[in-house]
Every structure is written in C-alpha cells, then in structure tokens.
Amino acid sequence: MEKTFAMVKPDGVKRGLIGEILKRYENKGLNLVAAKVISPSLDLLQKHYEEHKDKPFYDDLIRYMSSGPVFAMILEGDNAVKMVRLLNGPTKIEDAQPGTIRGDFCTNTTFNIVHGSDSVESAKREILLWFPEYMNKI
Template sequence: MERTFVMIKPDAVQRKLIGEIVQRIERKGLKLVAAKLMTVPQSLAETHYAEHKERPFYNSLISFITSAPVFAMVLEGEDAVNISRHIIGATNPSEASLGTIRGDLGLTVGRNVVHGSDSVESAEREIALWFDESEISSYTLPEDVWVYE
C-alpha cells in the first residue's frame, strides 16, 4: 500500500470543510492512517514549501499556511498519490473539474482549500516532516475486501 500526505488548509478549516473533505477521501476508498489539527510553526512551513522560496508568492504562502489551523493527514491505499490528486483536482480551482475538492469548494489559487503530495517521493518527504512514524496507524478495515482485489 502506498501512502500520501494531504493537508486541509486554513481557508477550508475556517470554512468548516474538514468533515466534507475527509468524507470524500474515505468514500473513494483511501484509508486515513494519521491526522492532526495543528497551527503550523513557521519553521515547518518554510521547510515544507522550500522549493518555492524564490517564487514571488512564497512569503504570502508562508503567512497564509501559518495563519490558522490546518488538518494534516496521511492516507493509505493502492496508488494513493495519484488517486488523491484526482480527488483534489487542479491547483487552480477555476481549472479544476466539478466533482473534485478544489473544483467544488475552491475559488482562487491562493485559497485552494487543500494540499496533496504530487509524487511518491514528495509524499515520503512530507509525511516525514509532519508526522512521527509512531503517529501513523496500521489497521485493516472489513470493507478492504470490497475495495481491492
């Protein structure tokens, strides 16, 4: 099973969308194996978004992600990275398909509701940044037999 990192951003937390977003993820068949509501420390935000440091939006991104709580999650399932990216939708909500989280709930790139790892390598790096291995659960659900062959 593959793992991925998904974060419900401050805009979605403030809009009380955690339950709806988690429900969409779970309904698809991905399993929630770790989660926490937290205010992101500056240092974690800077490390997480280090690849964007030279971009003009970096400072506003750091300010935004540290402005209010986020809901950080580790999801597990076959092809979890790609499946979660399809559920999330395009980065720009105006280009995201209806039925995706961003397509239904987001309006602008700067307030696009959710972050999701874009590769297995990114997922591994991001999970290690946000969670200790002891915070990640391993368990079997009875419906797993109905999700996977």
Template sequence: MWSLVLALFSYLFKDKRPSWFERTLVILKPDGLQRALSGEVLSRFEQRGLQLVAAKLIRPSAAHLKQHYWELRDKPFFTNLVTFMSSGPIIAMVWQGTDAVAIGRAIIGATDPMDALPGTIRGDLCITVGRCEEGPKEYWELIGKRNKFSCLTNSRFRNVVHGSDSVESAKHEIDLWFKPAELVMWERCCHDWVFESPSS
C-alpha cells in the same frame, strides 16, 4: 531489558501495509478549516477507498512551512504562501491505499480552482482564484490589516487542500509532519473487498 522494549516498539509500530500500498499527505488549509469543510474533505477520500492512518490539528510555524514548501522558495508568492498557511489551524492527514498519491491528486483537482474539474474538491468547494498580491494601498486602508488575506486579486493557494504530488514528495512530507509512532496501523473489515493484490 532495553532490547526487549525496542523489539516490542518495533513490532507495534512496524509498517504492516502491503508492499504495493502508497501513502500521501493531505493538508486541510486554513481556509478549508474556517469554512467547516473538514468533514466533506475526509468523506471524499474515504469514499474513494483510501484509509486514514494519521491526522492532527495544529497551527504550524512559519519555519515548519518553509521546510514543507522549500522547493517553492524562489517563487514570488513564497512569502505570502507561508504567511497564509501559518495564519490559522490546519489539519494534516496521511492517507494510504493503492496509488494513493495519484488518487489523492485526482480527488483534489488542479491547483488553480479555475482549472479544477467539477467533482473535485477544488472544483466544487473553492471560491477564490489567483495569487495573493499586496494590492492597492487604498484597499488595505479600507479593509484593515485584520482581513489582509482577503486579497483584491484573491489567492491561488487558498484552494482548500494540499496534496503530495509524487511518491517521493509524499514520503518527505509525511516524515516532516508525523513521527513514525503517530501513524496508526489498522485494517478495515472491508479491506479485501476494496483492494486486490496485483499478484492475485
């Protein structure tokens, strides 16, 4: 009985994408969600031919974010980054398609919005730049704790979105944010018009 259930589960949730497809994790950060940019961000990925296979609106814990940004743990901005990313809800998404990681990075643009080209998400939509620092004491007394994320020096990690920077990172990040059953396998009617098999 259990073997039949497991076989059915495996069939329903098995990876049916072509072998040349990639997946990438994209996160709409708290600033992007607060500024109502979710529709704009999704539209840009769809317009480039990528396919959404998973999405969730969550407010991540600091512990979860520390796992996600583990490679940055020795950076001076690590604590502020985790604090900011856990300050409000985010939308975590998985997109798939040919060269999804590279295309995703091209759509998003350079990490620092000042370096991001026009036409990219960060080049068009970001407002603030620079790393978030503590700032002068008088500044915090003026704005109060409620607006602590409106740093005097602004913040380079308030750049609307996060995107995986390599195929390996994408796999690790997707496994961290999603269970296999949360990845929805579906095929668009325009699939053959958008993608071409490398062997054809």
C-alpha cells in the same frame, strides 16, 4: 499499500470542510492512517514549501498557511498519491472541474483548500515533516 500526505488548509478548516473532504477521500477507498489539527510553525512551513522559496508567491503562501490551523493527515491505499491529486483537482481555480474538491469548494487560487503530495518521494518527505513519529513506518 501506498501512503501519501494530504492537508486541509486554513481556509478549509475555517469553513468547516474537514469532514466533507475526508469523506471524499474515504469514499474513494483511501484509509486514514493518522491525522491531527495543527497550527504549523514557520520552520515547518518553510521546510514543507522549500522548493518554492525563490518564487514570487512564496511569502504570500507562507503567510496564508500561517493564518490558522490545518488538518494534516496520512492516507493509505492503492495509488494513494495519484488518487488524492485527482480528488483535489488542479491548483488553479479556473482549471478545477466540478466534482473535485477544489472545483466544488475553492473561492480563488490563493485559498485552494487542500494539499496533496505530488509524488511518492514527496509523500515520504512530507509525512516525516508533519508526522515525525512515523519515521519507521513508511
């Protein structure tokens, strides 16, 4: 079974969407392996988003992700990485179709509700960042 990292971002938590989002993942056959509500440290966010550090939106992204708690989770299932990405929908609000999490709940591209790992390799890295206790389980 493939594992992936997913997260309900601060705007999703503030809007009370954790249950609805988790339900969509579970309805697609993904199993919740671990979850926690966490107010991420600056260090954790910088490590998580290190590939974006030279991009113009990086500071706004870190500020947004520091604005409140997130719901971090490990999901498991067949093609878990791809399934979460499909359920989440595209990052840009104008590309997110109704029926996807972003298409149904996003209000703008900056506040895009959810995160899902973009590859199996990224999933492993992100799981270890957010859930270091799973070091020997992935």
